[in-house]
Amino acid sequence: QKEVEQDPGPLSVPEGAIVSLNCTYSNSAFQYFMWYRQYSRKGPELLMYTYSSGNKEDGRFTAQVDKSSKYISLFIRDSQPSDSATYLCAMFSAGGTSYGKLTFGQGTILTVHP
Amino acid sequence: SQTIHQWPATLVQPVGSPLSLECTVEGTSNPNLYWYRQAAGRGLQLLFYSVGIGQISSEVPQNLSASRPQDRQFILSSKKLLLSDSGFYLCAWSKEDNQPQHFGDGTRLSIL
Numbered sequence: 001q002k003e004v005e006q007d008p009g010p011l012s013v014p015e016g017a018i019v020s021l022n023c024t025y026s027n028s029a030f031q032y033f034m035w036y037r038q039y040s041r042k043g044p045e046l047l048m049y050t051y052s053s054g055n056k057e058d059g060r061f062t063a064q065v066d067k068s069s070k071y072i073s074l075f076i077r078d079s080q081p082s083d084s085a086t087y088l089c090a091m092f093s094a095g096g097t098s099y100g101k102l103t104f105g106q107g108t109i110l111t112v113h114p
Numbered sequence: 115s116q117t118i119h120q121w122p123a124t125l126v127q128p129v130g131s132p133l134s135l136e137c138t139v140e141g142t143s144n145p146n147l148y149w150y151r152q153a154a155g156r157g158l159q160l161l162f163y164s165v166g167i168g169q170i171s172s173e174v175p176q177n178l179s180a181s182r183p184q185d186r187q188f189i190l191s192s193k194k195l196l197l198s199d200s201g202f203y204l205c206a207w208s209k210e211d212n213q214p215q216h217f218g219d220g221t222r223l224s225i226l
Contacts, residue, residue, distance in 0.1 A: 004157075034214050043120075043204050043217035044158075088157065094212055101173075102215060104157035 003027050006089055006105030015114050019076040023089035023105045026070065030091040030103070033065050035074045038086045038107065047087075048074065079112045086110070116141035120205050120218035128226055133178075133192040135221050137205030140186065145207040147188040148215060149180055152202040164188060200225045 006023045013019055021035075032051055036044035048063035050056045056063045064073040072091075076083055089105040117140045127133060139145050146165050150158040160173045162180035170180050177196050181189045188205055202222050206215040 006157075032212060032214075036217075041220075041222065043206075043219045046214050046216060049214045101160060101163070102158075106157045 001026060003103050004089065004091065004105045007108055008106050010109040010111060012111045012113065013079055015079060015081060015112055017079050017112070019074075019079050019083070019110060019112075021074040021076075021087050021089075021108050021110070023072050024070055025072075025091060025103075027093065027103075028067075028070065029093035030070075031094050032092050033063070033072050034090045034102075035061075035063055036088040036090060037083075038088060040085075044088055081112050081114055084111045116207070116216070118205060118207055118216060118218040120203075120221055122221060123219065124222045124224075126224045126226060127195050129197055130194050133190070133195050133199070133223070135190040135203055135205075135223075137188040137190075137218060138186055139188075139207045142186070142207070142209060144185060145209060146211065146215075147182060148206040148208075149188065149190050150204040150206065150217075152204060152220075154202075158204065162190070195225050197225050199223065 004023055004025045035048040037047050038044040050063050050065050053065045053067045060077045062075040086107040086109050088107045090102045092102050120137050148163045149161040151161055152158050162170055162172055164170050164182045167182055178192050202220050204220045205218045208215045
């Protein structure tokens with residue numbers, strides 16, 4: 001079993017839709033959670049960074065963390081064609097030999113069509 | 115603000131040839147530095163990380179090596195490339211262990 005599971009999609013939605021992207025994880029030591037957006041042939045770009053359970057909002061993006069269920073989500077409101085990309089969840093633990101080392105999900109390919 | 119540069123953007127090399135990929139970070143000092151490889155349709159695999167000059171930790175035994183000759187310079191090398199070394203190589207930096215990592219735009223390496 002992978003430490004982080006992410007549905008690779010692809011996910012196709014119409015412009016203006018609300019998009020929900022999700023990851024589950026098995027390692028209860030994970031405490032820091034990130035979402036990255038990666039356009040084709042580019043490096044991942046940090047979208048959201050959260051530490052605790054709950055919601056964090058930034059413009060059209062909301063990151064949600066539920067540590068009790070080991071489940072994180074990224075919501076995109078009013079999706080735009082420019083949101084079409086691969087979205088990667090990532091996480092790491094604090095302390096021990098794995099401190100600061102990111103574990104990534106496989107990435108979800110999102111297409112927003114006009 | 116901080117920026118990270120990787121070059122070259124694309125590289126085509128024959129099997130058995132050497133490799134040197136370079137990454138530099140600007141606008142910060144003593145960053146943590148990372149090399150990742152991303153295979154098509156898969157997540158990122160950590161190859162090496164460094165917390166300081168000359169300090170390199172290897173995550174995956176392989177045909178590659180890394181060096182950090184200066185505070186903000188990270189180099190990925192190989193003496194003899196294999197077909198399996200093809201992929202998208204990404205360099206990243208973070209300020210501290212509990213801070214998120216920021217990525218460069220990568221080098222797409224094709225081995226013929």
